[in-house]
Structure formats: C-alpha cells, structure tokens
Amino acid sequence: xxxxxxxxxxxxxxxxxxxxxxxxxxxxxxxxxxxxxxxxxxxxxxxxxxxxxxxxxxxxxxxxxxxxxxxxxxxxxxxxxxxxxxxxxxxxxxxxxxxxxxxxxxxxxxxxxxxxxxxxxxxxxxxxxxxxxxxxxxxxxxxxxxxxxxxx
Amino acid sequence: xxxxxxxxxxxxxxxxxxxxxxxxxxxxxxxxxxxxxxxxxxxxxxxxxxxxxxxxxxxxxxxxxxxxxxxxxxxxxxxxxxxxxxxxxxxxxxxxxxxxxxxxxxxxxxxxxxxxxxxxxxxxxxxxxxxxxxxxxxxxxxxxxxxxxxxxxxxxxxxxxxxxxxxxxxxxxxxxxxxxxxxxxxxxxxxxxxxxxxxxxxxxxxxxxxxxxxxxxxxxxxxxxxxxxxxxxxxxxxxxxxxxxxxxx
Numbered sequence: 463x464x465x466x467x468x469x470x471x472x473x474x475x476x477x478x479x480x481x482x483x484x485x486x487x488x489x490x491x492x493x494x495x496x497x498x499x500x501x502x503x504x505x506x507x508x509x510x511x512x513x514x515x516x517x518x519x520x521x522x523x524x525x526x527x528x529x530x531x532x533x534x535x536x537x538x539x540x541x542x543x544x545x546x547x548x549x550x551x552x553x554x555x556x557x558x559x560x561x562x563x564x565x566x567x568x569x570x571x572x573x574x575x576x577x578x579x580x581x582x583x584x585x586x587x588x589x590x591x592x593x594x595x596x597x598x599x600x601x602x603x604x605x606x607x608x609x610x611x612x613x614x
Numbered sequence: 615x616x617x618x619x620x621x622x623x624x625x626x627x628x629x630x631x632x633x634x635x636x637x638x639x640x641x642x643x644x645x646x647x648x649x650x651x652x653x654x655x656x657x658x659x660x661x662x663x664x665x666x667x668x669x670x671x672x673x674x675x676x677x678x679x680x681x682x683x684x685x686x687x688x689x690x691x692x693x694x695x696x697x698x699x700x701x702x703x704x705x706x707x708x709x710x711x712x713x714x715x716x717x718x719x720x721x722x723x724x725x726x727x728x729x730x731x732x733x734x735x736x737x738x739x740x741x742x743x744x745x746x747x748x749x750x751x752x753x754x755x756x757x758x759x760x761x762x763x764x765x766x767x768x769x770x771x772x773x774x775x776x777x778x779x780x781x782x783x784x785x786x787x788x789x790x791x792x793x794x795x796x797x798x799x800x801x802x803x804x805x806x807x808x809x810x811x812x813x814x815x816x817x818x819x820x821x822x823x824x825x826x827x828x829x830x831x832x833x834x835x836x837x838x839x840x841x842x843x844x845x846x847x848x849x850x851x852x853x854x855x856x857x858x859x860x861x862x863x
Contacts, residue, residue: 509661512740513661513744514657542740543739544739588647589651589747589750591654614747
C-alpha cells in the first residue's frame with residue numbers, strides 16, 4: 463500500500479508509456495502533480511498531443527497501477543495549462559528514447575545524430591511520422607530510417 | 615443559446631468536420647508519407663474538436679458531452695465554416711483547403727491564447743503548438759505543387775478558384791462574434807484578415823498561383839445553413855451512433 467507522494471511517484475515511474483514502452487509516464491512528463499488529502503489521492507495528468515489516442519490508455523494504466531498498490535480512493539484530473547512540452551521529458555527519458563532507436567527532441571528542430579550509428583549525416587523524410595509526436599528521418603550513413611521525437 | 619456556446623461550437627464543429635474530411639484520405643493518399651501526415655493532421659484536429667466541444671458542452675450545462683454534440687446533432691445544428699465541408703476532390707484541393715484554413719487557424723489560436731476566458735486560452739495554447747506543424751506543411755505543399763509541373767499547377771489553381779468564395783466567411787463577424795470580441799473572449803475576426811492576406815500572398819507568389827480578384831463570400835455555415843455535402847458527411851460519421859444508440863467500446 464503506497465502511503466506517501468514519494469511512493470506514488472515511485473509506482474508511476476514503473477508505468478510505461480503505452481506507445482513508447484521504453485520510457486515511463488514520469489519520464490514523459492505527463493504526471494503533473496500527486497497529492498494526498500486524508501485518504502484521497504489526486505493525480506493530475508496532462509495530455510501530450512490533444513488527439514493522441516494514448517491519453518485515455520495512460521489514465522487507465524495509472525489507475526490500474528495505483529489500485530494494484532492498494533490505493534482505494536483515487537481521483538484523476540486532467541490539466542491543459544501550461545501545455546505539455548517536450549522539454550518536460552526527463553534526461554533519463556531522453557537517454558532511454560535514444561537507446562530504443564528514437565532520436566530525442568532537440569531545440570534545433572531535428573535529431574542531433576542517428577540513434578543507431580550516431581552519424582550526424584541525417585535527412586528528414588517527413589515532418590509527420592508513426593504517431594503524432596514523431597517525424598520520420600533517415601541516416602545517410604547507415605541508411606536506416608528512424609523516428610525523431612519532434613518538439614512541441 | 616449563449617454567444618459563448620455558439621462560438622465554441624463554431625471552433626469545435628469546424629475542426630471536427632475538417633478532421634473527418636482529412637481522415638477520408640486514410641489509405642488513399644498518393645504516397646505513404648502523405649497518408650501518414652494526413653492521418654496525423656486529422657488526429658490533431660479531432661483532439662482540438664474534443665476540447666472545444668467538451669468546453670461547449672460544459673458551458674451549455676444541459677448534461678450533453680462532446681460525443682453527444684458530435685454524433686447526435688443534425689445538419690442545421692452544426693456551426694462549421696462551409697469551407698471545411700467541401701469535398702476533397704483531389705489531393706490538390708485537399709491541401710489548398712487545408713492551407714487556407716491552417717493560416718486562419720494559426721492566427722486565431724494565437725489570439726485565443728490570450729482570451730479573457732482562461733479555459734479557452736488553455737485549449738488554444740495547447741492547440742497552437744500542434745497547428746504550427748500543420749501550417750508549415752500545407753504552405754510548403756501548396757508552394758511545391760503550385761510551382762511544380764504543368765498538371766500540378768493547373769490543379770492547384772483550380773482548387774484555389776473553387777475555394778476562394780468560401781474564404782470570406784472566416785473573417786465576417788456576425789452578432790455572436792461581435793459579442794465575444796467585445797468581451798475579449800474572441801478576437802475581432804476582421805482584424806485577422808490583413809495578416810492572413812500578407813502570408814497567403816507570400817505563399818501564392820512562391821507557388822506562382824493567382825489569387826482570384828472576387829471578394830464574393832458564401833455565408834451560412836456559422837448559422838447552420840449548410841451545403842448538401844455536410845449531410846452526406848454526417849451520415850457516414852454518425853452512422854454507428856444512429857444505428858446502435860449508446861454503443862461504446
């Protein structure tokens with residue numbers, strides 16, 4: 463049974479993102495607040511892209527994980543402002559994305575290098591990729607196509 | 615019906631109907647990358663529609679949800695711009711319609727980000743970040759296709775000529791818009807025209823397209839007077855809820 467906010471954060475750090483299971487919901491930065499008021503736990507979530515179908519699954523996964531850890535009285539809230547930004551992806555999350563083969567977001571608007579062979583010779587195929595949050599790029603050295611997590 | 619509810623329906627219905635039109639390309643686009651880009655654009659737009667219609671339902675306070683508004687209203691209750699219910703025709707028409715709307719939507723969302731209604735500002739700030747990618751893409755494609763081959767140029771000019779009479783409705787304020795602008799909830803729609811024209815002129819110059827001279831503007835979408843196309847679209851979009859009321863998964 464989780465009893466403190468720190469324990470709740472620890473549980474949520476084990477819940478994978480449904481689209482990109484290499485990173486957790488905490489890494490992704492979609493958990494905005496965790497608050498206990500007596501026996502009521504309120505978890506505040508923010509959506510990544512407004513139309514992302516994973517948003518509902520994320521809420522369900524959070525609920526399942528916390529109920530599995532003995533939370534009886536749970537309230538999930540959605541917060542739109544301030545809007546989610548890729549800046550909220552943790553450093554650990556960025557490293558995990560790259561290890562998974564997805565180039566993490568960069569302020570320059572494109573990948574720093576190919577996540578597979580690390581070559582800096584990369585080209586954009588399309589600004590829109592396999593999910594709303596990703597663009598399609600290709601490495602000109604190893605020739606592999608890869609996903610780039612685009613900035614918003 | 616309050617002005618706020620009406621104004622939110624216009625935003626929600628316009629994004630919903632355009633989303634449906636764009637989604638009709640899923641599996642049919644001329645290239646895989648374009649298919650994916652169109653599907654993602656449709657997804658972003660449906661996300662925005664959910665937020666606008668969700669707030670509309672909350673403001674109405676009649677116990678309806680965003681889904682109820684989307685699936686259980688008939689043609690005359692929809693408040694979308696006529697532009698977005700126009701059929702796709704071909705890829706060129708689809709991209710031209712998207713460009714004309716994206717340029718308007720980008721300006722509108724930037725203004726709404728500073729709305730006196732915090733709920734509207736929050737939705738607009740979120741949507742603006744996604745819409746920036748749409749705006750960039752549709753402008754790039756209009757330029758590439760307009761300044762492309764003889765065939766692609768002719769198709770883009772024909773699309774522009776066909777959609778031009780539907781542009782004016784986005785900038786023509788009626789009493790609902792005027793009331794919302796007075797309270798600082800919405801911007802003055804007419805004030806969006808000059809920056810829209812400036813950007814559109816740049817795009818068309820690069821695309822070697824000729825902007826039609828006519829200022830004629832069809833009106834009606836914002837007050838529920840639609841073209842025959844919307845009814846056909848709704849029969850597809852609403853079919854499941856009409857045939858199996860309350861169906862969920």
